[in-house]
Amino acid sequence: xxxxxxxxxxxxxxxxxxxxxxxxxxxxxxxxxxxxxxxxxxxxxxxxxxxxxxxxxxxxxxxxxxxxxxxxxxxxxxxxxxxxxxxxxxxxxxxxxxxxxxxxxxxxxxxxxxxxxxxxxxxxxxxxxxxxxxxxxxxxxxxxxxxxxxxxxxxxxxxxxxxxxxxxxxxxxxxxxxxxxxxxxxxxxxxxxxxxxxxxxxxxxxxxxxxxxxxxxxxxxxxxxxxxxxxxxxxxxxxxxxxxxxxxxxxxxxxxxxxxxxxxxxxxxxxxxxxxxxxxxxxxxxxxxxxxxxxxxxxxxxxxxxxxxxxxxxxxxxxxxxxxxxxxxxxxxxxxxxxxxxxxxxxxxxxxxxxxxxxxxxxxxxxxxxxxxxxxxxxxxxxxxxxxxxxxxxxxxxxxxxxxxxxxxxxxxxxxxxxxxxxxxxxxxxxxxxxxxxxxxxxxxxxxxxxxxxxxxxxxxxxxxxxxxxxxxxxxxxxxxxxxxxxxxxxxxxxxxxxxxxxxxxxxxxxxxxxxxxxxxxxxx
Amino acid sequence: xxxxxxxxxxxxxxxxxxxxxxxxxxxxxxxxxxxxxxxxxxxxxxxxxxxxxxxxxxxxxxxxxxxxxxxxxxxxxxxxxxxxxxxxxxxxxxxxxxxxxxxxxxxxxxxxxxxxxxxxxxxxxxxxxxxxxxxxxxxxxxxxxxxxxxxxxxxxxxxxxxxxxxxxxxxxxxxxxxxxxxxxxxxxxxxxxxxxxxxxxxxxxxxxxxxxxxxxxxxxxxxxxxxxxxxxxxxxxxxxxxxxxxxxxxxxxxxxxxxxxxxxxxxxxxxxxxxxxxxxxxxxxxxxxxxxxxxxxxxxxxxxxxxxxxxxxx
Numbered sequence: 001x002x003x004x005x006x007x008x009x010x011x012x013x014x015x016x017x018x019x020x021x022x023x024x025x026x027x028x029x030x031x032x033x034x035x036x037x038x039x040x041x042x043x044x045x046x047x048x049x050x051x052x053x054x055x056x057x058x059x060x061x062x063x064x065x066x067x068x069x070x071x072x073x074x075x076x077x078x079x080x081x082x083x084x085x086x087x088x089x090x091x092x093x094x095x096x097x098x099x100x101x102x103x104x105x106x107x108x109x110x111x112x113x114x115x116x117x118x119x120x121x122x123x124x125x126x127x128x129x130x131x132x133x134x135x136x137x138x139x140x141x142x143x144x145x146x147x148x149x150x151x152x153x154x155x156x157x158x159x160x161x162x163x164x165x166x167x168x169x170x171x172x173x174x175x176x177x178x179x180x181x182x183x184x185x186x187x188x189x190x191x192x193x194x195x196x197x198x199x200x201x202x203x204x205x206x207x208x209x210x211x212x213x214x215x216x217x218x219x220x221x222x223x224x225x226x227x228x229x230x231x232x233x234x235x236x237x238x239x240x241x242x243x244x245x246x247x248x249x250x251x252x253x254x255x256x257x258x259x260x261x262x263x264x265x266x267x268x269x270x271x272x273x274x275x276x277x278x279x280x281x282x283x284x285x286x287x288x289x290x291x292x293x294x295x296x297x298x299x300x301x302x303x304x305x306x307x308x309x310x311x312x313x314x315x316x317x318x319x320x321x322x323x324x325x326x327x328x329x330x331x332x333x334x335x336x337x338x339x340x341x342x343x344x345x346x347x348x349x350x351x352x353x354x355x356x357x358x359x360x361x362x363x364x365x366x367x368x369x370x371x372x373x374x375x376x377x378x379x380x381x382x383x384x385x386x387x388x389x390x391x392x393x394x395x396x397x398x399x400x401x402x403x404x405x406x407x408x409x410x411x412x413x414x415x416x417x418x419x420x421x422x423x424x425x426x427x428x429x430x431x432x433x434x435x436x437x438x439x440x441x442x443x444x445x446x447x448x449x450x451x452x453x454x455x456x457x458x459x460x461x462x463x464x465x466x467x468x469x470x471x472x473x474x475x476x477x478x479x480x481x482x483x484x485x486x487x488x489x490x491x492x493x494x495x496x497x498x499x500x501x502x503x504x505x506x507x508x509x510x511x512x513x514x515x516x517x518x519x520x521x522x523x524x525x
Numbered sequence: 526x527x528x529x530x531x532x533x534x535x536x537x538x539x540x541x542x543x544x545x546x547x548x549x550x551x552x553x554x555x556x557x558x559x560x561x562x563x564x565x566x567x568x569x570x571x572x573x574x575x576x577x578x579x580x581x582x583x584x585x586x587x588x589x590x591x592x593x594x595x596x597x598x599x600x601x602x603x604x605x606x607x608x609x610x611x612x613x614x615x616x617x618x619x620x621x622x623x624x625x626x627x628x629x630x631x632x633x634x635x636x637x638x639x640x641x642x643x644x645x646x647x648x649x650x651x652x653x654x655x656x657x658x659x660x661x662x663x664x665x666x667x668x669x670x671x672x673x674x675x676x677x678x679x680x681x682x683x684x685x686x687x688x689x690x691x692x693x694x695x696x697x698x699x700x701x702x703x704x705x706x707x708x709x710x711x712x713x714x715x716x717x718x719x720x721x722x723x724x725x726x727x728x729x730x731x732x733x734x735x736x737x738x739x740x741x742x743x744x745x746x747x748x749x750x751x752x753x754x755x756x757x758x759x760x761x762x763x764x765x766x767x768x769x770x771x772x773x774x775x776x777x778x779x780x781x782x783x784x785x786x787x788x789x790x791x792x793x794x795x796x797x798x799x800x801x802x803x804x805x806x807x808x809x810x811x812x813x814x815x816x817x818x819x820x821x822x823x824x825x826x827x828x829x830x831x832x833x834x835x836x837x838x839x
Contacts, residue, residue, distance in 0.1 A: 070608040070797065077563075077607070146576040146606070148565030154572075201609045219618055220789025221692045244690050246787040250674050254682045255689040401556070404802045408557030440569045 054235035055227055059523040061238040061501060064255065064264040065514040066247045068223060072204035074138050074190050075145025080507070081265075081514040085225050085241050086125065087188035087206035088233075090116060090135065091179060095508045097338045099179050103130060103189055103207065109463060111174040118165040122232045124191035125211035132167040135159075137192035139169070149186035152178075152429065174459050176467060177426035183509065184425065209236045209519070221245070237503070237522035256280055256497055263496040263504065263521075265514050268327050270495070279499045284327070285506035287513045288490035289334060289422050290378070292316070292385060293434060294483065296416030298444030302368050303416060306481055310349065311359035312368075313485035315392045316385050317351035321488060324384070331487040333479060334422060334430060339510070341427030343472035349485045357392045368394035370416040375406035382419050385486065413443025422484075423511060427471040431455050435483055451477045500524050529830040533823050544815045545597060549590050551811075552804040558582075559606055559802035580606060593808075602812070603805035607798075612809040615794060620813065622692060623779055623790035626713055629706045630775045630782075631768070633714025634721055637664075639757075639764065641718070642725020646760065647752055649730050658726065664719030669778050673712035673785035680708060692788050709786040713779055717771040724767040728760035735759070762833050769825040773818045 069078040072086075090104040099107075106117040122130035136159040143153045155175045160168040169178070181187065191205035202219075204212050210225035217223045223243040244261060246252040250273070252264045257277045266274065266282065274280050294303035294312070303309050318330045332348030335341035368389075374382040379400055386396035396417065401409070410418045424430035434441035435451065454477055458470035478484065492513050496504050502524045507515040560576035561568060577583045596603065602612035641661060645654040681689045691705030732738075733756045741751045780792025791810050798806035 067793065067797070070605070070801075071610070073609060076609065146560065146563050146579055148563070148568075151564065151568060151572060218692075218694065218697065220622065221690070221787070244787065245789070245793075246690060247793060248674075248784045248787075251677060251689055251785050251787065254674075254677055258682050258685070258689055260688055260690055403800045404559075404562055405556035408561040408802075412561075440572075 055237060055239035056523050057239060059238045060240045060242055061263070061518075061521060061523075062242045062244060062261045063516070064244050064246045064252050064261045066252070066265060067245045068220065068243065071201040072190075073141070073145065073195065073201045074188050075142040075147050075149055075186075076201070077147055077149070078185060078188075079514040080185050080509065080512040081516065082243065083185055083188050084208070084507075084509075084515060084518055085210045085243070086204040086208050086212055087190065088208050089184075089187055089189065090118075090182050093180070093183045093509055097340075097510075099183065104182075107179060109176070109179060111462070112171055114169045114171065114178050115162070116167050116169070118167065119232065120165050122207050123230070124189075124193075124207055125205045125228055126191050126193060128191045128193045128205075130189065130207055131164045132161040133164075134189065134192045135167045136161055137195055138189050139187065141190075141195050142186060149184075152181045152186060174462070175428070176459065176461075176463050177428040179463075180426050181429070185512070207232070209233060210241050213240075234519070236519050238518075241518065253277070253495070256495055259497065259500070261497070262501045263494065263516060266493045266495045268325075268493065270493075274495050279497055280495055281498050281504070282493060282495040283504065283506060284491040284493045286329065286336075286489040287492035287511060287515075289331075289487065289511065290381075290420060290490070291334070291422055291484045291487045292417060292419045293411070293422075293441065294416070295411065295413060295418055295441075295443050296370070297483070298446045301416065301444055302366070302370055305363045305366065307359050307363035308366060308368065309482035309485075311356045311363065311392060312389050312394060313349035313482045314352050314356035314359060315389050315394070316349070316486045317388055318486050318488050319351065320388070321381055321384055325380070327491040327493060328381075328488045329491065331489055333475060334484075334487055335427065335475060336510075339425075340468050341430065341471045341475045343476045343479075346476055346479045348479065348487065349482070351388075353391055360392050360394070365393060368396070370395070371397050371399050372417045372419065373401050373406055373410040373415050374398045374419070375401055375403045377403075378419055381488075385419065411441050411443070425511060427475055428459065431474055431478075435478055448477070448481060451481065498524060530827055533826050537819050537823055540819055541816065544819075545594060545812060546590075548808045548811045548815075549593060552808065553586060555802065557802060559804060562800075562802045563606060597812075602809040605798075605806050606803045607801050608803075608806075612805045615806060616791070616809050616813055619789060619791045619794045621694060622783065622788045623776070623792070624817075625695065625702070625706055626709045626782060626786075626788060626790065627772070627775050627779050629710030630713030630717060630779065631772055633710045634717030634771055634775070635768065637714065637718030638721025639725050641722035642764070643729055643752065643757060643760075645722070646726040646729020647733060647756070649726075654726075658723075661719040661722045664715045664722075667715065669712050669716060670781050670785060672715060673709065673782050676708045676712055677785065690787050692786070709782050709788060712785070713775055713782045716778070717775055720771055720774075721764060721767055725760060725764050728763045729756055732756045732759040758832070762829065765825050765829050765832070769822045772821045776814050776817060 063081065065079055065081040069082045070076065072078065088102050090102060092100050092102045094100040103122060104116040104118055108115045118130065118132060118135065124130060128134070139153060139156065139159060142149050143156065144150070155171050155173055155178065156169045157172040158170045160170065162168050189207055190200050194200040194203065194205045203214060209228055209231045211228040213224040213226040216226070221244070225241045227239050246255055249267050249270050252266060253270045253273045255261045256264055257280065274282055294309050297303045297309070322328050322330050333343065333346040372382055372386065379398060382398045386398050389396050410420055422430065422434065424433050433439055435447065436442065436455065437445050437447040437452070451474065454470065454474045458467055458474050461467035461470050494504065494516060500523065501521055503520045503522045505517040505520045507517050509515065558573060558577065559582065560573045560580065564572055564576060581589065593603065600613065604611055605615055608615060641657050645657045648654050677689055680686050687704060687708060693701035693705050695702040733752070737755065738751060741755065779790060780795060783790040783792045791814065794806060795810045798810065
């Protein structure tokens with residue numbers, strides 16, 4: 001059996017070669033082990049732990065996510081690690097996956113509307129009261145901002161300010177996932193005054209425990225968030241959060257060892273350096289989901305026959321990917337246990353070359369000669385899958401494209417097969433994005449009657465246990481029909497200085513890159 | 526001399542015009558749609574079309590170029606698709622770091638390059654010449670990225686002389702600014718220094734072996750005076766030309782070096798803008814860097830004319 005064996009690791013591409021060279025060189029010179037041990041010089045960075053009673057005066061958390069947001073405006077694409085400092089949402093996802101109150105205390109959802117009751121004791125960092133009008137301005141801003149978050153809010157046909165602390169979102173169609181969407185990066189609450197003034201893009205003004213300190217910040221280098229006055233919520237551990245931007249992983253590891261930062265995101269190629277640095281610990285959590293999708297499954301399409309799709313899925317061996325790239329983990333289905341849409345009966349497609357060949361033979365071996373668009377960060381993965389599908393006689397050619405072209409075209413219908421991120425948090429969103437007949441990710445426009453009936457029933461059920469069970473059926477049908485398969489999850493890797501910060505936890509908000517549970521963090525003693 | 530300046534300034538105008546046309550045209554050659562890149566993977570064709578209309582991308586190219594160029598003449602480079610702020614503001618935020626490190630790099634390159642070139646060019650064939658010339662080969666071979674990491678590890682992590690996150694704007698603290706520039710300038714300047722050193726060496730060897738050198742020796746002019754007053758001056762002509770090229774190279778390389786030293790320069794802005802197909806920003810960055818190169822070469826040409834009267838237009 002021939003097997004493609006790429007030499008690069010998790011993020012293939014030219015940068016990676018340079019990183020690899022640099023790391024190898026540093027190791028060769030024996031320099032990486034000679035680190036400072038994290039002796040804290042900054043008095044503010046290492047105060048005594050406060051036991052969770054409130055921020056320790058003078059405590060500073062220095063975090064590196066490798067960059068800064070281009071815009072802080074609601075609706076602009078922004079990593080959660082930035083957003084969760086000054087901003088809060090109306091609701092949040094708890095550790096158990098349940099929706100929890102934040103700025104909204106109660107809610108009621110029907111097919112036609114979502115009505116939210118808001119807290120009455122919250123003000124934005126500029127003193128503007130948080131109220132129903134502010135929610136309306138924020139959500140309308142997201143709706144009208146060109147960006148990835150506008151789409152899910154187009155179902156809101158209008159927003160009524162019922163009273164100062166009650167807002168009603170009128171829906172053009174039943175959208176059971178809307179409340180979940182309100183927990184995400186798509187819906188931070190920013191000062192309506194700053195939105196209307198047009199200053200919000202550069203000066204974030206939210207309701208969170210840390211307020212942007214423009215005077216203390218150096219744009220592009222260090223952004224400082226000090227304690228918000230009269231913060232309404234639970235006390236946090238650090239008084240101040242500083243964001244720095246060290247995009248290069250070796251430099252970030254060195255900064256961590258040098259006690260210049262307390263916490264950073266990192267990559268697997270840094271493990272040797274980090275593990276050899278005293279006072280540094282690390283964790284990982286699943287953050288990115290991706291899977292191949294068969295786009296050309298319409299009449300006469302290469303992947304029209306379910307047996308062909310099942311054969312391809314059975315030919316793919318995701319374990320090979322996981323061995324080569326340790327920050328990927330193999331999964332059997334899109335949703336995790338505890339998430340809506342998870343079905344314990346979904347076994348997925350385990351690699352079995354003989355069975356794959358049998359399935360392909362049973363379909364009559366229709367010719368599969370498919371192009372697949374790849375870019376620097378997923379080319380290796382695609383080549384592995386293409387090689388594996390080639391073993392049963394399917395010809396899959398991986399075409400490399402620069403990221404802009406990849407993002408524009410990989411799921412446009414030009415290619416019969418694609419591989420990309422599926423970041424939908426609910427089965428409703430996942431179904432509507434990729435599998436319903438009118439889904440943008442379903443260019444062939446076909447959907448089985450069974451899938452449609454199951455999805456319609458799940459949508460009609462709204463929310464609750466019955467809806468959960470019905471959505472599990474939907475995801476089972478998607479798996480059985482092999483509309484997608486070979487699910488893998490990319491891990492986000494965090495490293496921190498244990499001499500300056502404790503209680504580092506993965507975020508409760510699932511499937512977010514570059515994030516930590518800021519509120520749990522405490523200064524180390 | 527005035528003629529030379531006028532001639533070069535006049536020549537810069539069509540250069541900038543051609544560059545602006547090229548820069549604008551490039552956005553049409555990039556495959557993919559900025560709207561699709563902004564909206565993400567699950568955008569509908571209708572949503573993409575709507576955003577393209579919002580951004581004016583659905584209008585004819587000529588109409589867009591005329592509007593863009595008209596605005597450009599007034600100093601308006603448009604608004605970033607993604608940041609939603611004027612491109613000129615974004616460039617104003619990022620240009621100081623890039624300019625600082627490039628100027629720092631060229632200073633390092635000139636000091637190292639001219640120093641090493643004069644040293645080796647005045648003693649060709651000696652052991653010292655071979656050692657230093659061998660060093661310049663090493664300087665050319667070392668990737669700036671790797672050198673930056675090495676400098677960081679030694680001077681920031683091991684010795685603790687400078688922080689890794691060291692950038693401070695000049696206006697905030699000139700000393701801290703200078704301190705923060707030392708390592709990036711070294712990382713950037715070594716390769717440029719090697720290029721200039723080799724040019725200088727060759728020019729010095731030619732200069733010091735010219736017949737006038739024998740005349741000066743016969744006239745009893747001390748060797749040091751020959752080198753300082755005549756040799757270096759004559760050797761500077763080709764060195765100046767290579768300095769202009771080196772400056773252009775350093776701008777490109779600074780985009781890599783700024784990543785190692787977490788400098789908020791044009792490189793990271795360019796990278797995110799290219800990936801996000803934020804065309805107004807890409808156009809702005811390319812235009813600014815091209816203008817910088819043209820301006821520097823203009824200055825070098827003028828200096829060239831000052832040193833060498835034969836280079837002045839007749």
